[in-house]
Amino acid sequence: MAGVYISYPFCAQKCTYCNFASGVFPADLRDRYTASVIAELRAAKWQWTPETIYIGGGTPSQMDPRVFLDQIPGRPWREVTIEAAPGTIDFEKAAAWRAAGINRVSLGVQSFITGELARTGRKHTAETVASDVAILRRAGLESINIDLIAGLPGQTRESWTESLDWIERIGAPHASVYMLEVDEDSRLGREILARGSRYGAGDVPDDDAIAEFYEIAVERLTRAGLRRYEISNFARQGYQSAHNLKYWRREPYLGFGADAHSFDGEWRWRNAESAAEYAADSSPRDRAAADAVSERFFLGLRLAEGIEGDWAPFDDAIRRFLAEGLLEFDGRRLRLTSRGVLLSNEVFAEFVPVAP
Ligand code: SF4
Numbered sequence: 204m205a206g207v208y209i210s211y212p213f214c215a216q217k218c219t220y221c222n223f224a225s226g227v228f229p230a231d232l233r234d235r236y237t238a239s240v241i242a243e244l245r246a247a248k249w250q251w252t253p254e255t256i257y258i259g260g261g262t263p264s265q266m267d268p269r270v271f272l273d274q275i276p277g278r279p280w281r282e283v284t285i286e287a288a289p290g291t292i293d294f295e296k297a298a299a300w301r302a303a304g305i306n307r308v309s310l311g312v313q314s315f316i317t318g319e320l321a322r323t324g325r326k327h328t329a330e331t332v333a334s335d336v337a338i339l340r341r342a343g344l345e346s347i348n349i350d351l352i353a354g355l356p357g358q359t360r361e362s363w364t365e366s367l368d369w370i371e372r373i374g375a376p377h378a379s380v381y382m383l384e385v386d387e388d389s390r391l392g393r394e395i396l397a398r399g400s401r402y403g404a405g406d407v408p409d410d411d412a413i414a415e416f417y418e419i420a421v422e423r424l425t426r427a428g429l430r431r432y433e434i435s436n437f438a439r440q441g442y443q444s445a446h447n448l449k450y451w452r453r454e455p456y457l458g459f460g461a462d463a464h465s466f467d468g469e470w471r472w473r474n475a476e477s478a479a480e481y482a483a484d485s486s487p488r489d490r491a492a493a494d495a496v497s498e499r500f501f502l503g504l505r506l507a508e509g510i511e512g513d514w515a516p517f518d519d520a521i522r523r524f525l526a527e528g529l530l531e532f533d534g535r536r537l538r539l540t541s542r543g544v545l546l547s548n549e550v551f552a553e554f555v556p557v558a559p
Contacts, residue, residue: 204254204281206449209240209271210460211263212478215288218313218324219402220352222388224462224476225261235482237270240460243485244274250467251455253277255446257284262311264291269303271459282445284309284348289327292335297342307444308339309348309379315369316362319355322403323391329369336373346442349375353416354383356391356403363416364423371427376442379435380420382413414545421541434505434544451502453495469493500554504530505547509538520553 212225213233253275258268264287272283284307285300292308300308314320315329332349339347349370353363370378385392385407394404408416421431429437433451436444449456458465461481464473472490475481500517503510514521514537521537524530529543529550543550 204454205251206255206257206446206454206456207253207275208446208456208458208463209244209256209258209263210261210458210463210474211237211240211258211266212261212461213265214260214262215265215291216324216326217390219391220313220323220355220383220389222384222386222392223261224478228478232478232482233266236461236478237266239482239485241270241274243459244271247457247459249276253280253457255282255284255449256280257446259284259286259309262286262288262291264288264296268300268305272303272305278304280304282307282346284444284446286311287335289325289335290331292338294338294342297339297344301343306344307346307348308344309350310335312349313352314355314358314362315366316358319357319362322356332369333373336375346377347375348377348379348444349373350379350381351420352381352383353420354408354413356406358408358416360412360415360419364419367420367423370424370429376429376439377444378420378424378429378437380417380424380437381435382417383407417545418541430507432507434539434547448506451505453493453498453502466493494556497554497556501551504537504539504550504554507538509536511536517554524550524553 212223213228214225215227217226254277256272256275258271263285268285283305285305286309288311310332312332313323313325315332317328320327336347351366385395387393387396391402391404394401395407424437425431428439431437432443436447455468456466458474461474461478462476464471465487469492470490471493472487474487475484496516499510521530524543525532528540529546530537531540539547539550
């Protein structure tokens with residue numbers, strides 16, 4: 204069964220670490236963009252009945268998601284997630300989401316420490332998040348994800364542990380832990396690469412500290428009952444994201460909106476990257492056959508469950524990783540070891556197809 208991804212790249216502010224094609228754009232672009240997504244959804248040829256929907260961003264919690272959901276067949280869907288910025292939720296909105304079929308909310312928290320948040324451009328506090336979670340629960344929305352970033356400027360082992368404590372305190376059943384990405388696509392990333400000091404770039408923890416933060420997260424979250432089921436994702440039993448699992452298990456999904464990607468089981472394609480480009484031309488591009496052999500390894504090995512089946516044509520690399528303790532094999536399934544998770548980019552580089 205297929206998943207549907209809808210991108211809504213509009214935000215109230217541009218966070219310093221954010222490397223998505225999202226941001227603060229004029230209202231007329233937002234209106235043209237929304238109309239283009241609705242038109243793309245209406246024109247879709249539904250080869251499968253959608254089972255899961257994910258409305259991501261950006262900050263889709265600042266618009267009415269029903270304008271998109273009303274165009275999608277398959278109600279009642281198994282799982283419908285909306286991403287939300289803390290502080291943008293009230294009871295009325297949460298109840299309307301629930302009535303519209305939304306049953307999972309992903310909160311872009313990133314940190315529970317006020318000083319760390321302030322430097323990223325985020326305005327919420329730990330109390331805002333706790334209050335949002337209480338509102339969501341009152342509206343019947345129990346399946347809640349909290350996003351955290353390891354590696355924010357000024358983060359220490361103590362402050363990181365405090366953020367993890369908050370996850371336990373509010374009883375979130377799902378958490379996503381991402382490592383800060385340093386690249387040219389974010390203001391903070393550019394400043395770090397230029398060895399500058401704006402946005403707290405000089406106070407970013409080093410790689411060893413970030414790796415330690417990740418290991419602390421695995422330990423603390425596991426103790427709180429949230430087991431790692433994918434490199435960045437932790438959940439209580441029954442709260443794994445059915446939608447995101449489709450990406451790693453290579454099940455089909457259709458993407459709508461800017462920079463949305465699609466996969467029909469055989470072919471992959473994507474939409475224009477920026478909101479402005481997409482609003483002007485929503486036709487799909489870069490259609491290419493999926494490399495099923497490579498993808499099975501570099502997507503499937505992200506999952507704690509690992510993969511089954513033969514290892515050809517990567518026999519040599521896999522034997523090397525087994526000998527180095529980065530992969531393990533239990534006689535049936537191949538998976539990353541704890542050390543392999545930390546060095547996963549090195550492992551996956553062996554499986555990613557080389558561009559012609
Ligand atoms: S991190 Fe989220 S809220 Fe901040 S700019 Fe990026 S998409 Fe928008």
